[in-house]
Structures are given as C-alpha cells and as structure tokens.
Amino acid sequence: MYEPLFDYISRYSGQTLTEKDQEIIRGAMEPKKLRKKQYFLEEGKVCKYTGFIVKGAMRQFSVDDNGTEHILQLTIENWWVVDRQSFMNQTPSRYFIEAWEDTELLLLPRPQLDTILAIPAINAMFWQMSENNHIASQKRLDDTISLNAVSRFENFQKQYPEIMQRFPLHQIASYLGIARETLSRIRRPGAH
Amino acid sequence: MYEPLFDYISRYSGQTLTEKDQEIIRGAMEPKKLRKKQYFLEEGKVCKYTGFIVKGAMRQFSVDDNGTEHILQLTIENWWVVDRQSFMNQTPSRYFIEAWEDTELLLLPRPQLDTILAIPAINAMFWQMSENNHIASQKRLDDTISLNAVSRFENFQKQYPEIMQRFPLHQIASYLGIARETLSRIRRPGAH
DNA sequence: AATTTGCTGTGACTTTTATCACGAACCGAT
C-alpha cells in the first residue's frame, strides 16, 4: 500500500528513505478508500488532509453562480490531491474534490505535516513538487491565454494521454475552458 | 537598499532577521539597475538570478510563432522576478523578462540559493511565497477558464489596481488573454 | 519645432465559440 508513495518520494527527492523514515510515514498517513462519486472535499468545508492517490482517479472543480462546474485539476495515481490554501490555513474551501473512479488514498492530516517535513527526503520532494507544480501551472496558463481551442486540446492530448482515456470528454472540455459541443466538433474527423 | 527586502522577509516569514542574517543576505545578493526596456532575461538564455524588485516595474512574456507576445506576469516593487524552471535547473528559458520602468533590483545568483535557504526566516518565506504563488495561479486559471472578458477584466482591476495604473492597456489585455481592441471596447463607458 | 513612436479608440467585418435543442448509443441497477 505504501510502496507507490515511497517510490514517488525517492524519485522526486533523489534520496532514499531509511527504514525509520518509512515507519514515520506509515505512522503519519492513513489509508482510505473512496467509491466513485464520493467527495474528498466539499465547498465550504475545511480540507483536513493532503491525499496521495495510490489507485484511482479524482477531479477538483469549482461551481459558479449558474451552477456550472469548472474543472481545475484531473488527477490519477501518483498525484497528490489537496486544496493547498484550505489545507495550509485550515480555512473553508471554494472547491470540490471528488473520486471519479473507486480510489485508494493515503491521507496526511494537517497536524502531521510538520512531522513529515522533518524527513529530508520528504522536504526535498515537496520543494520539487512545488517546483513542478509551478511550471505546470505556468504552462497551462500560457496555453490558455495564447492558444485557441484546437491547439489547447492537441497540447492536452499530447501531454496527458493517460488522463484523456480515463475521464469523459465533457470534463476535458471543462478543464480546457471550452464548451463540450466545441470539443466534440474539434475532434470530428476531417476537421481543421 | 536592502531594507525593503528585509521587511518583506519578516512580513512573509513571520520571523525577524538577526544582524548576522542580514549580513549573509548582503553578501549573497548584489544590487543592479536596469533602464526601461532592458532585459533581465531573454528567450534561449539561462536565468542566472532571482531578482527582488526594490523599485520599478517588470513584465514576463513569451513570444509565439507569429511573433505575438503573451504576458505571463506583470510585477512591481516587492515582488520577485525569475523563470523558476530555468533558474532552478540552469536550462535555457522560453521567456523574456524586461524592465518596464527604470528598475532597481537585488540579484540572487543561483549558487547562492542554498546559502540563503539556510536562514530559517528565508526558508519560511520561500515556503509562504510558493504557497501564495500557487494560490494566485489557481485563481487566475479559474478566472481564465470560467469567466468572459468583461468579468476577467473587472476582477483584475479589483485585485491589482496598482498594476492597472503602471502598465499600458494593451499589456493588460495580453495578460488577460484578450485582444487590445476588445479591452478597449469593454472599458467604453456605458458598455455592458 | 518637427518628426517619430507608442498608446488608445472605433467602425466594419470575419472567425471562433457558446447556447439550445434533439437524438442515438451505452451502461449500470433494478
């Protein structure tokens, strides 16, 4: 159960975990299963955990005044899920995070964060994650303000083929900030 | 010269800097002046420094195949400027960073990063910055995929009134991902 | 003072994207 996480940490920190480190992690994080459509976080509630996805798929979205969902993040195995703002400050969230497939998580409760960060490999991993996160956001933003719907979709397909296959197209459309009908037409064979 | 930075660090870390800390920072970071239109970073070059803006205004942008600029960041005093990806890995950048007003910076060379991070207050500040950064990106992204041009502009005005006043409208338009003509019409009195 | 350059606005028109309405295929649960 914890193996994927240990692998992930080693890969991202470039450091190996000692037996002792592994024990600390096991002690700090609890396994949790979510069935499809169950919420990990709901709007207005505080995000008590950061979750590492061992198996499954999840989505994070906001809901606007018209009740329309806007997808901010689509995630699968070996990704972290959390509303960082809500988690760090323990303030109410503006987002929903929902299991899109039956999902197995490892939960890190907020009070355990400092315990975990004391481990050098974990600390290094979080820096690296923060780094990657920033780069990915910047790229996504650049795409969003620079490209039209067709190119945005092509880039997405190229960058996240795995996610393409595991989420329905209308969710991809929402992630890209376009109407589902537009995405449907973009994909039409022989188009553009 | 260094005072604004020291204030910034205290404010963001919630910690005070010792005399010794201040000495280390003075030793690690060098002052630099840029005249309007001078580059801090050019596409294809490596970002050797992270800069703290003491006075002035700068912009970060990419240039697409048509030669069109797309503005990713508009920054003024008490902000950091850097292409994190290029800086951290010392790889060529895809972006330009340019002084938009005559600007005074404090430069942190890449090799000095570890020196600086050893100071607890600085370390805490970087965590907090990374946090804020993430939150701001997420908000901007949410706006970009959720809202139309009018609302995006109104949000921008409300959130960054200072920046509104110091950059020309066509740059704001680019930042928002809309044509300058569209922004001009949006602003027209009596519109919408 | 004259000239150039950059910034902003506006009209006419085109392109892109959203919205609404409908139907077909598929899937899971009773």
Place this chain on the structure above:
DNA sequence: ATCGGTTCGTGATAAAAGTCACAGCAAATT
C-alpha cells in the same frame, strides 16, 4: 429485459471575441 442516467455528436442560431484598417493624441527623440 427495461429503465434512467450519462455520454457524445450534430444542426441551427446567437453571442463573444478577433482581425484589419484608420485616426487622433501624447510622449519621446532628433
């Protein structure tokens, strides 16, 4: 096997935004 919900596609139409062309003005440069 059937029913209800979800997903996906598509046509018709509307709305939003982009593009092109031109003009006025202000600031900077010579």
